[in-house]
Amino acid sequence: xxxxxxxxxxxxxxxxxxxxxxxxxxxxxxxxxxxxxxxxxxxxxxxxxxxxxxxxxxxxxxxxxxxxxxxxxxxxxxxxxxxxxxxxxxxxxxxxxxxxxxxxxxxxxxxxxxxxxxxxxxxxxxxxxxxxxxxxxxxxxxxxxxxxxxxxxxxxxxxxxxxxxxxxxxxxxxxxxxxxxxxxxxxxxxxxxxxxxxxxxxxxxxxxxxxxxxxxxxxxxxxxxxxxxxxxxxxxxxxxxxxxxxxxxxxxxxxxxxxxxxxxxxxxxxxxxxxxxxxxxxxxxxxxxxxxxxxxxxxxxxxxxxxxxxxxxxxxxxxxxxxxxxxxxxxxxxxxxxxxxxxxxxxxxxxxxxxxxxxxxxxxxxxxxxxxxxxxxxxxxxxxxxxxxxxxxxxxxxxxxxxxxxxxxxxxxxxxxxxxxxxxxxxxxxxxxxxxxxxxxxxxxxxxxxxxxxxxxxxxxxxxxxxxxxxxxxxxxxxxxxxxxxxxxxxxxxxxxxxxxxxxxxxxxxxxxxxxxxxxxxxxxxxxxxxxxxxxxxxxxxxxxxxxxxxxxxxxxxxxxxxxxxxxxxxxxxxxxxxxxxxxxxxxxxxxxxxxxxxxxxxxxxxxxxxxxxxxxxxxxxxxxxxxxxxxxxxxxxxxxxxxxxxxxxxxxxxxxxxxxxxxxxxxxxxxxxxxxxxxxxxxxxxxxxxxxxxxxxxxxxxxxxxxxxxxxxxxxxxxxxxxxxxxxxxxxxxxxxxxxxxxxxxxxxxxxxxxxxxxxxxxxxxxxxxxxxxxxxxxxxxxxxxxxxxxxxxxxxxxxxxxxxxxxxxxxxxxxxxxxxxxxxxxxxxxxxxxxxxxxxxxxxxxxxxxxxxxxxx
RNA sequence: GCCGGAGUGGCGGAAUAGGAAGACGCGGCGGACUCAAAAUCCGCUUCCGUUAAAGCGGAGUGAGGGUUCGAGUCCCUCCUCCGGCACCA
Numbered sequence: 001x002x003x004x005x006x007x008x009x010x011x012x013x014x015x016x017x018x019x020x021x022x023x024x025x026x027x028x029x030x031x032x033x034x035x036x037x038x039x040x041x042x043x044x045x046x047x048x049x050x051x052x053x054x055x056x057x058x059x060x061x062x063x064x065x066x067x068x069x070x071x072x073x074x075x076x077x078x079x080x081x082x083x084x085x086x087x088x089x090x091x092x093x094x095x096x097x098x099x100x101x102x103x104x105x106x107x108x109x110x111x112x113x114x115x116x117x118x119x120x121x122x123x124x125x126x127x128x129x130x131x132x133x134x135x136x137x138x139x140x141x142x143x144x145x146x147x148x149x150x151x152x153x154x155x156x157x158x159x160x161x162x163x164x165x166x167x168x169x170x171x172x173x174x175x176x177x178x179x180x181x182x183x184x185x186x187x188x189x190x191x192x193x194x195x196x197x198x199x200x201x202x203x204x205x206x207x208x209x210x211x212x213x214x215x216x217x218x219x220x221x222x223x224x225x226x227x228x229x230x231x232x233x234x235x236x237x238x239x240x241x242x243x244x245x246x247x248x249x250x251x252x253x254x255x256x257x258x259x260x261x262x263x264x265x266x267x268x269x270x271x272x273x274x275x276x277x278x279x280x281x282x283x284x285x286x287x288x289x290x291x292x293x294x295x296x297x298x299x300x301x302x303x304x305x306x307x308x309x310x311x312x313x314x315x316x317x318x319x320x321x322x323x324x325x326x327x328x329x330x331x332x333x334x335x336x337x338x339x340x341x342x343x344x345x346x347x348x349x350x351x352x353x354x355x356x357x358x359x360x361x362x363x364x365x366x367x368x369x370x371x372x373x374x375x376x377x378x379x380x381x382x383x384x385x386x387x388x389x390x391x392x393x394x395x396x397x398x399x400x401x402x403x404x405x406x407x408x409x410x411x412x413x414x415x416x417x418x419x420x421x422x423x424x425x426x427x428x429x430x431x432x433x434x435x436x437x438x439x440x441x442x443x444x445x446x447x448x449x450x451x452x453x454x455x456x457x458x459x460x461x462x463x464x465x466x467x468x469x470x471x472x473x474x475x476x477x478x479x480x481x482x483x484x485x486x487x488x489x490x491x492x493x494x495x496x497x498x499x500x501x502x503x504x505x506x507x508x509x510x511x512x513x514x515x516x517x518x519x520x521x522x523x524x525x526x527x528x529x530x531x532x533x534x535x536x537x538x539x540x541x542x543x544x545x546x547x548x549x550x551x552x553x554x555x556x557x558x559x560x561x562x563x564x565x566x567x568x569x570x571x572x573x574x575x576x577x578x579x580x581x582x583x584x585x586x587x588x589x590x591x592x593x594x595x596x597x598x599x600x601x602x603x604x605x606x607x608x609x610x611x612x613x614x615x616x617x618x619x620x621x622x623x624x625x626x627x628x629x630x631x632x633x634x635x636x637x638x639x640x641x642x643x644x645x646x647x648x649x650x651x652x653x654x655x656x657x658x659x660x661x662x663x664x665x666x667x668x669x670x671x672x673x674x675x676x677x678x679x680x681x682x683x684x685x686x687x688x689x690x691x692x693x694x695x696x697x698x699x700x701x702x703x704x705x706x707x708x709x710x711x712x713x714x715x716x717x718x719x720x721x722x723x724x725x726x727x728x729x730x731x732x733x734x735x736x737x738x739x740x741x742x743x744x745x746x747x748x749x750x751x752x753x754x755x756x757x758x759x760x761x762x763x764x765x766x767x768x769x770x771x772x773x774x775x776x777x778x779x780x781x782x783x784x785x786x787x788x789x790x791x792x793x794x795x796x797x798x799x800x801x802x803x804x805x806x807x808x809x810x811x812x813x814x815x816x817x818x819x820x821x822x823x824x825x826x827x828x829x830x831x832x833x834x835x836x837x838x839x840x841x842x843x844x845x846x847x848x849x850x851x852x853x854x855x856x857x858x859x
Numbered sequence: 860g861c862c863g864g865a866g867u868g869g870c871g872g873a874a875u876a877g878g879a880a881g882a883c884g885c886g887g888c889g890g891a892c893u894c895a896a897a898a899u900c901c902g903c904u905u906c907c908g909u910u911a912a913a914g915c916g917g918a919g920u921g922a923g924g925g926u927u928c929g930a931g932u933c934c935c936u937c938c939u940c941c942g943g944c945a946c947c948a
Contacts, residue, residue: 172945215863219943222862227947247948296946303946333947340948347946420947539942643884645872649864650941652871656885660871664884670899720873723883730883733900796879801929803879827915841928847878851928 007633007665011760015115023776026119030071035529036062037508037568039537039545042079043103047110048622049641049653050577050615055116056638057574057647057716058536062117063756064713067780073529075122075511076111078104081132081500083161083177085432089465096432096465100127110626114634115760124514126503131510132434133455134520135503138552139437140448147193147555148426150446154264154289154331155425157185162467163429164189166499167422168223168544173293181292184264190436190496191423194551198224198419201550204566212571213648216542223543225420230404231413232339234259234312234321238274243267243312243323246334246418249344250407251399254388255362257352258340259312260305260324263288264331271323276309281325288327296327303328303351315412316403317389326351334418342378343370349378362387363396424548426499431458431465431472433497441484441491450485456493471495504545505552508532508567520561527563535568538576546571572716575650577641580612581621590620612652623653635758636662642718642757664726665761668754671732672747672765679744681770686741688787694735695742700790701731702746706783709753718757725754749781756780797822798849799831807848815842822848 018024038058041051055076062074080103085096092099104125111118124131142148156165158175164187169176194201202224205217230250234243245259261267263285272281284306288296305326312321328347329338342352342359352359363383364370370379382396391399408414427436435456437449449456459479462472474480474495484491506520512529513521537545546568553567582591586606595601601608615622628637639661644651688699705728712721728750735743747769755762755775766775789811795818797805805825809818819840822828832852839851 215943218863222944225944225947229948245948249948328946330947338948345948347948350946418947420944542943643871654871654885657871660884667899719871720883723873726883794879798879798929801927806879839928841878843878847929849878849928 006669007635007761008630010764011115011629011634014760014763015112017763018115018774018776021774023774024074024117024119026073026075026122027071030073030528032070033073033529034065034070034534035073035532036065036534037075037511037532037536039535039541040077040079040504040507041107042082043100043107044082044084045103045617046622047107047625048577048615049579049625049628049637050622052114052625052637053574053577053641053647053651054536054538055111055114056641057572057718058534059114059116059638059759060642060713060718060756061534061536063759063776064780066117066776067752067755067778069779072117073122073512074117074119075124075514076116076118076120077122077124077507077511077514078107078126079500079504079507080104080125080127081433081497081503083430083432086430086465095460097127097460100125100432110629113626113629114637117759122511122514124507124510126434126500126507127432129455129457130515130517131507132503134510135434135498135506136437136449136454136456137451137520138502138506139434139498140451140454141559142192142555143438143448145555145559147196149191149193150188151191151423152186152188154184154186155189156182157187158182162469164425164427166425166501168424168501168547170293181294183292184289189425189427190438190494191425192502192551194424194547195419195421197551197554198226198421199417200554200565201421201547202226204550204554207566208568208571211569213539213573216539216546216571216573219542220547223421223547227418229416229418230400230407231335231416232407233315233412234339235315237311237313237320243337244335244413245337245339246416247339249341249396249400250403251382251385251388251391251394251396252341252344252362253314253316253339253403254385254391255341255343255360256314256321256339257342257358257360258322258324260326260329260338260340260351262329262331262336263325263327265336267337268325271308271310271325274308274310277307280306281308284325291327303347303354305351305355307355315407315410322357324351324355332422333420343372343375344378344380346378346380349375360387366395424499424551426502427496428499429467429469429471429495430497431462433500434503435473436494436496436498438494439482439484439491440494441487441489443489444484444486444491447484447486447491453485458497471497473497501545501548502552505548506556508535508549509556509562523561523563526561530562531564531567531569534570534572536572536574539573542573572648574647575645576614577651577653578612579615579621579623579653580610581619582608583611584608592620614650615653632658632662633665633760635665635761639664639722639758643722645719647716647718664722664729665758667729667733668758668761668765671729672751672768675732675738675743675747676765676768676770678738679747679769681772683748684741684744686745688784691742694737695740697790698731698735698740698746699742700787701728702742702749703783703787706749706753706781707788710780710783713756722757725750725757751775752778752781793845795845795847797825797828798847799828800851801849804828804831811845813844815840815848818842818848819850822850 036058038054062072065072080100085100088094088099089096139148156170158165158180160178160180161175165175170182174181202221205220227248229246229248232245236243268285272278275281305324308323308325310323312323314321340348342349343361344363359372361370361372362385364386365383385391385394385399391402394402404415435458437454437456439447439449441447459476465472480493480495482491482493509521509526513525516522549567554565556562557565582596584591584601584606586604591601591608595603596608599607613619640657643661644657691699705724708724709721732746751762751765752775763775791811792808793811794806794808796803797807805828807821809821835852837850838853841849
């Protein structure tokens, strides 16, 4: 108990000291820059171990780099706009601003308790007008470049949050925040034209290969979803207008027996007015648009649709093709219209069967025939074209290019690319976000707020934050009403605020120049520090933040404001922190430890379950950082997190891990309490050539430890780095020659090695040894290549692949020596006697394997 | 369904240009210290069999096959779990 108290005192002492000597202050002109960045936190609730992991990893990286002589930039800030602030306002009647700044203070205090190596002069908050002024400015930049536009479209609408959502914020057809199934709603909204950058966003992933985790690269590639295919124009029979479709299988063009249009498609209105079955169509369209994607998906496989009674003309054979409307067609992919080839596309096959449409075979397997009557599903593989006029006999691959050429020649289509990625919907019907700096004037239309009028500041006084399906700002009369900057007439501000992902897609640039009030940042400064050398954060941002930030960076690059087109040179994604908790499925609730006796829920008498999930407030399985640090200390928290397992994998928080971490650190302290006195504040060198016996062994062990710790931590294998240090500490405890200079050298190097992992304890033992400056001015130890191996190695001797003995030989000894040595071993000898040696496999310094064959007769 | 990743002691996890499986830690067992306990320090700890013990023998990295003198690691088939995407034409 007493010792834990000491740990906390030590930590406070050195945190104060570091602050006094400005240890983390960023150099204005870096000689050897290294930008370490952790994804900034959304400031809600209480900082827990799940959050902390991210920052501890970043801190180790930063401290290693400091000690390697880099000039580092290591900032922190707050992602502070967003819905929970409004919910707090509704629930507790606190203004979102007050609630947010209180949270920020809370987070800041907790971060300071942990002794993270941030330069606090760089701190920023996205909800600060000094910051969101430039978020607004960024919007205007995109507008000027034609990348921000308004569009009337069917957008994702969360009926519970009463706001629109970007595609990326819809998970399994549900709102990512409240899990309510998302509906379609036709609204005019602001979009960022990220699709313009689709190719670059995919192609530049190559620049990141090997530096970003493969699964993130893959996820982005899939999300952008580029696919090469063919555009084919069918003509509307009535007036010859164009009905383009996108397909990857142009080789099946002669198998088209219908075309299907998505119910949301803009052409639908025209089709309805021309259709003899208008009423039926109206009803169908209304029904399917009202359905959520979840319902549509549920109704799946039963592919519904209605015939319009209208026809299109096939571009190559001139046939009349019936036009259908069906909700299995995605409005937002390709052209929103598909050609129905039931013989060679499973979805079309099902649609055709359901609606009695003909199936026409135009591809046959390379070695076989295909008979319509035997088909129970579509034949989707590549094969040989049949029933396809002059293309008959061509294999699919060349058929596709030939048909493309033919279509191009006739002006009826050709090669085309399609993407899954959609433009980024950034309007939100919310209060707590950066205002969209646009004005709607009845005379001039949409007019941007002049730059000199920025920021458009959020009004303080709002009557009601309750979601109504439109922005609460709309009702703030003195805010929403404004003079048109162009004609001076009465106009209205855009009432919506921006998606908070806009705030976070440029914050890493603002850190470099956070107080600039004349520009979003000084390009010269930014170019000195960018790109971020090491970015650290959670996988969950793979297709959101990490795509948006890359997009914005490219826009700024095109504008000439930054000189790198990828913001994050290296990315590390850490795993989640899980913790077990009790759950009663009978009551359907999380159960506190004290409500459990044995395995029974005291309240209802039913058996409880033990669930393990990611730390979250709603599950009540969080370990809050502040009280933990008060009780155990910051370094204990750090080692617990880092030692629990590989940083990129999910970890299970367990109290036993805390005990181990604490024991290790106290063991370090205890060792130095009795040995630091030997050092006298002088860095000594030893002549390894003169060493022998125990001293030489320790020296070699030290070199090995330095090597492993350096290599492991550069690969984010902090768990094994710590294991190596524990091992070395065990060696130190076992070392008996107390007056040895090697022991002094070991004490010094070990402290420095430990410093990035347990900075407070390391600083303490450093000063215990008589040094007066901070340990972080030290260079991280280098190892001596010549003394990385012991002179003698013990290797296993196998007989037929089974270990039967061990021999000690000099390192680098040859096969003959090893074999002779092995034959001295009684046990090995007993296995070989009476048999003939067929082969001897020798791997230098590793192993000897003697392959024998029984002579027969004896067993 | 498609695309990723993973399956190793009682537990968290080590070890991959193929070469001693289980580093390090937790837990457990034993010893020292103590009036005693805690803490600490020192040992032992994959499983089965055998032995008074040291030891010896066998099995063993999700399952089954294969390549190899030798496979946790490479190849084939399958199972389970986690993550992402999901009518993407």
